[in-house]
Amino acid sequence: MPAEPIVFFNRRTGQLETERIYGEAWLRWIYGNPLGRLSLAAVVRRAWFSAWYGWRMNRPVSANRVLPFVVDYDLDAEEFTRPATAYRTFNEFFYRTLRPGARPIAPGAEVAVLPADGRHLAYQDVDAADGFYIKGKKFTLAALLGSDELAREFAGGSMLISRLCPVDYHRFHFPVAGTPGEARLINGWLYSVSPLALRLNPGYLVENKRMVTLIDSERFGRVAQLEVGATMVGAILQSYVPGRAVAKGDEKGMFAFGGSCVITLFARGRIVFDRDLVEHSAQQREVYARMGERLGVAPSA
Numbered sequence: 001m002p003a004e005p006i007v008f009f010n011r012r013t014g015q016l017e018t019e020r021i022y023g024e025a026w027l028r029w030i031y032g033n034p035l036g037r038l039s040l041a042a043v044v045r046r047a048w049f050s051a052w053y054g055w056r057m058n059r060p061v062s063a064n065r066v067l068p069f070v071v072d073y074d075l076d077a078e079e080f081t082r083p084a085t086a087y088r089t090f091n092e093f094f095y096r097t098l099r100p101g102a103r104p105i106a107p108g109a110e111v112a113v114l115p116a117d118g119r120h121l122a123y124q125d126v127d128a129a130d131g132f133y134i135k136g137k138k139f140t141l142a143a144l145l146g147s148d149e150l151a152r153e154f155a156g157g158s159m160l161i162s163r164l165c166p167v168d169y170h171r172f173h174f175p176v177a178g179t180p181g182e183a184r185l186i187n188g189w190l191y192s193v194s195p196l197a198l199r200l201n202p203g204y205l206v207e208n209k210r211m212v213t214l215i216d217s218e219r220f221g222r223v224a225q226l227e228v229g230a231t232m233v234g235a236i237l238q239s240y241v242p243g244r245a246v247a248k249g250d251e252k253g254m255f256a257f258g259g260s261c262v263i264t265l266f267a268r269g270r271i272v273f274d275r276d277l278v279e280h281s282a283q284q285r286e287v288y289a290r291m292g293e294r295l296g297v298a299p300s301a
Contacts, residue, residue, distance in 0.1 A: 006195050008119050009280045011289040019119070019165070020073070021194060057257040062090035069093075073167045095170050095237075095254040103169075103292040105249035109219055112271055112295045113248055115175045116262045118164040119286035122277035122295070126159040126265070143206040144263070145224065146186045150212075154224060156268040160277075160295060161205075163193055163286065164260045171254040172227060172262050173291050174246045178217030180225075182242045183253075186210050193230040193261045195286075205261065211236050213252070219298045221270045227253065228261040236260075249292050264295075271296045 006019040056062060070077055070084045077084045079102045087093035106113050114120060123129040129138060142151035164170060174180070191197055191204035198204060209229040217223055227236045238253040240246060273296040280287050 008286040008288050009276070011276060011287055011293070017288070019195075020167075021165075021196065057091040057094065058089050060089060063088055063093075065090045066093045069167075075167065079169075091257050094166075094257045097171070098169060103249075103290055105292040106294045108297075109177075110298045111248075112175045112220060112266075112297070113173075113292050114160075114162065114289055114295050115225065115252070115264055115291060116162045116164055116172045117169040117290045118162045118262075119288050120163070120277060121161040121281040121284075121286055122273040123159045123281060124273055124278055125156055125268075126154070127156050129159075139203050139206045141265075143203075144226070145212060145265075146184075150224065153222070154265045154267055158266040158268075158271050158273060158296075160264040160273070162262040162264070163195075164255065164262070165194075166257070169291065170256075170260070171291075172252050174215065174240075174248060174250050174252050175225070175264055175295060176215060176217045176220045176223055177246065177248045178215040178220070178223065179245050180213050180215045180240060180242060180252075183211040183213045183227075183238050186212065188229075190229055190231050193228060205263070209236070211238070213238075215246075221267050223267075223270075224265040225252070226263040226265075227255070228263060229255075230260050270298065272299055 006021060007016055008019060009015075010017050066087050067084050069075075069090075079098045081097045081099055084093070087096070103117075126141065140151065141154055142148050145151055145154070160175075186209065188209045189204075189207050191201075191208055193204065193208070205228055211227045213225045215223045215225060229236055235256040236253065237256070240250070240252050246252075274294055277287050277295070
């Protein structure tokens with residue numbers, strides 16, 4: 001596997017930055033070494049492997065990892081609702097809650113917001129996008145949604161891919177106000193969603209286990225939100241009540257330990273993504289931004 005660094009644009013600093021990849025040496029071996037790829041097929045992508053690792057992160061001894069992790073990755077402990085030393089397991093820390101106001105929600109009924117902290121790619125017209133993580137390689141909406149009917153509904157629409165690293169806040173939220181339906185499970189493998197893996201095969205996003213929720217929004221029409229599992233992700237846990245109206249920025253659920261991904265789809269003509277997201281994404285460069293920040297606006301009627 002090539003050793004090029006993963007460079008992203010940080011919306012908060014306005015600078016290009018290089019990602020520090022959790023478990024980088026292991027990921028490069030698994031996805032770039034022939035012997036590693038054999039291990040990937042036989043062990044790593046399978047649910048029992050991630051369940052085993054999740055069990056390890058739920059053991060009391062795993063709490064010893066929390067403080068070194070916070071220090072090593074320079075996390076802002078002032079955002080946490082509890083002191084870093086108060087978590088009983090690493091998983092409990094991993095899906096931590098944040099203090100009120102830590103993630104302000106961009107105002108305006110016409111404004112949609114990012115559903116998660118992370119590194120984002122935004123495509124105004126998903127059908128015209130020339131690859132997501134590498135030019136010429138992409139996946140189909142039918143494969144992603146597990147439905148030809150939904151693929152037709154969102155054809156020519158707009159897509160946001162929000163990639164969460166292990167260092168990120170791992171709860172996901174609603175990008176728009178509306179009424180969500182039941183989350184539908186699509187079973188699959190658990191490949192990594194690191195760019196180290198997706199640059200080889202972005203199709204991992206449609207091969208992985210994922211959940212699909214349709215949200216009926218007065219301002220944005222029908223919106224599809226997908227949570228995608230990945231290697232070491234023990235579970236995708238939904239906390240909302242289907243059929244009950246939600247406000248923009250309300251919590252939807254959380255991921256247990258590991259990197260993961262949220263994909264948001266809008267129908268054609270229902271949103272105009274912010275320029276910085278679109279321009280960097282056209283160069284296969286992710287934009288780091290946080291949940292609640294602006295994603296885009298609904299076109300004027």
